[in-house]
Amino acid sequence: MTTLKHILSHMIKKFNKYLSYKNNFLYLEEICLENIKLKFTTPIFCYSLSEIHDNFIELKKSFTKIKPMICYAVKANNHNQILSLLSKSGCGADVVSKGELQKSINNGIMPDKIVFSGVGKTTDEIKYALKKKIKQLNVESEEELEEIAEIAKAEKKNVNICIRVNPDVDPKTHYKISTGRSEDKFGIPNSRIIKLFEKYKNNKYLKIVGLSIHIGSQIQKIKPFETAFKKIKKQVESLRKLGFEISVLDLGGGIGIRYQENDRIINSKEYCLLIEKLFTNMKLEIIIEPGRSLVGSSGILLSSVIRKKSGEKKDFIIIDAGMNNLVRPAMYNARHEIFPVKRKNFKNKKYDFVGPICESADIFIKNNPSQNLQKDDLVVICSVGAYGACMSSEYNLRGNIKEIFIKKNKIINE
Numbered sequence: 001m002t003t004l005k006h007i008l009s010h011m012i013k014k015f016n017k018y019l020s021y022k023n024n025f026l027y028l029e030e031i032c033l034e035n036i037k038l039k040f041t042t043p044i045f046c047y048s049l050s051e052i053h054d055n056f057i058e059l060k061k062s063f064t065k066i067k068p069m070i071c072y073a074v075k076a077n078n079h080n081q082i083l084s085l086l087s088k089s090g091c092g093a094d095v096v097s098k099g100e101l102q103k104s105i106n107n108g109i110m111p112d113k114i115v116f117s118g119v120g121k122t123t124d125e126i127k128y129a130l131k132k133k134i135k136q137l138n139v140e141s142e143e144e145l146e147e148i149a150e151i152a153k154a155e156k157k158n159v160n161i162c163i164r165v166n167p168d169v170d171p172k173t174h175y176k177i178s179t180g181r182s183e184d185k186f187g188i189p190n191s192r193i194i195k196l197f198e199k200y201k202n203n204k205y206l207k208i209v210g211l212s213i214h215i216g217s218q219i220q221k222i223k224p225f226e227t228a229f230k231k232i233k234k235q236v237e238s239l240r241k242l243g244f245e246i247s248v249l250d251l252g253g254g255i256g257i258r259y260q261e262n263d264r265i266i267n268s269k270e271y272c273l274l275i276e277k278l279f280t281n282m283k284l285e286i287i288i289e290p291g292r293s294l295v296g297s298s299g300i301l302l303s304s305v306i307r308k309k310s311g312e313k314k315d316f317i318i319i320d321a322g323m324n325n326l327v328r329p330a331m332y333n334a335r336h337e338i339f340p341v342k343r344k345n346f347k348n349k350k351y352d353f354v355g356p357i358c359e360s361a362d363i364f365i366k367n368n369p370s371q372n373l374q375k376d377d378l379v380v381i382c383s384v385g386a387y388g389a390c391m392s393s394e395y396n397l398r399g400n401i402k403e404i405f406i407k408k409n410k411i412i413n414e
């Protein structure tokens with residue numbers, strides 16, 4: 001007979017292979033999560049360092065013909081532990097602010113492995129990037145390029161540029177994380193690219209070395225990547241035909257991860273194969289900027305049940321994590337799976353799992369079958385390693401919460 005216990009055991013591994021039930025208690029790596037509440041207060045973010053390491057190695061190994069520069073998108077999670085681990089593994093960084101640039105350098109990522117993206121780089125940020133001699137700036141508008149050229153001249157600093165192309169491709173993801181359609185604020189349309197190469201071809205300080213692209217995040221099908229990559233390949237060929245030297249191609253990030261049990265996700269091999277098929281013989285330095293796919297699965301949000309509430313039409317489980325800790329459900333209608341830390345075999349009933357914040361949007365998951373939970377029971381919300389802690393706020397004057405890192409039987413709390 002398939003019991004709820006078996007279902008939970010089977011399901012939980014799909015979200016993070018270091019999560020498992022042993023003697024009915026949930027463990028992350030070798031740490032029993034029930035014991036976390038003896039040392040720390042909830043809610044608390046807990047991450048598996050092994051999962052992040054494995055995700056990085058798996059991606060790296062999936063490339064067999066080319067060796068792209070992997071620049072972790074720091075915006076996904078900027079914790080020192082993550083930056084330091086990835087830096088030691090040889091990873092570069094994709095940053096979108098001076099703060100992310102400084103923090104990446106402080107964690108050992110060499111400036112020549114850092115690319116700076118974003119539509120709104122300020123004068124101060126551009127100056128700082130030039131001073132640090134980073135690998136390149138990915139430029140998002142003609143106006144921005146003009147300003148960089150002026151700053152580079154005034155400061156007498158050389159800078160490498162990739163022009164971010166807006167390929168007008170729908171990544172078929174949530175509209176709030178779509179970045180490659182013509183109506184999105186990102187990138188420069190294909191039709192205006194050649195003009196920019198011509199305008200700056202003899203510039204003393206500014207060198208346009210290639211193109212970049214990033215069509216969106218949490219992309220679950222390979223087709224939008226294929227369409228966009230083919231378009232950018234064509235653009236590279238056209239530019240080369242006109243005599244422009246193109247040596248760098250930055251393909252951005254965007255690979256989706258599993259949030260729900262039956263989510264279809266892109267296998268990293270499938271993604272790498274596509275890149276190798278299209279670009280292996282093109283004499284290009286390929287950069288990729290994965291964020292979510294490196295860290296998303298590693299994190300859980302551990303939370304305690306405050307109380308149950310039986311409503312007129314449904315029953316609620318109110319937990320001590322709220323939308324200020326994890327905004328993705330409220331912001332992107334994301335559904336994160338929730339599991340009990342202490343597994344019982346009680347008949348399951350459906351509950352809405354909600355936070356304590358004074359907003360109706362503060363719901364994690366609706367109509368979720370769950371065992372009977374009581375006050376102070378612990379639950380975990382899965383797949384919160386990316387765009388979780390770094391997007392949190394102190395809304396309702398709830399303080400920022402702790403983030404701890406687990407490696408085998410060790411807890412790193414700094």
Ligand SMILES: Cc1ncc(COP(=O)(O)O)c(C=O)c1O
Nearest residue numbers: 073214217253254289290291292
């Ligand atoms: C320019 C750029 N590169 C990379 C990423 C990382 O995307 P993801 O976390 O989906 O891999 C983002 C995020 O939206 C981005 O804006």
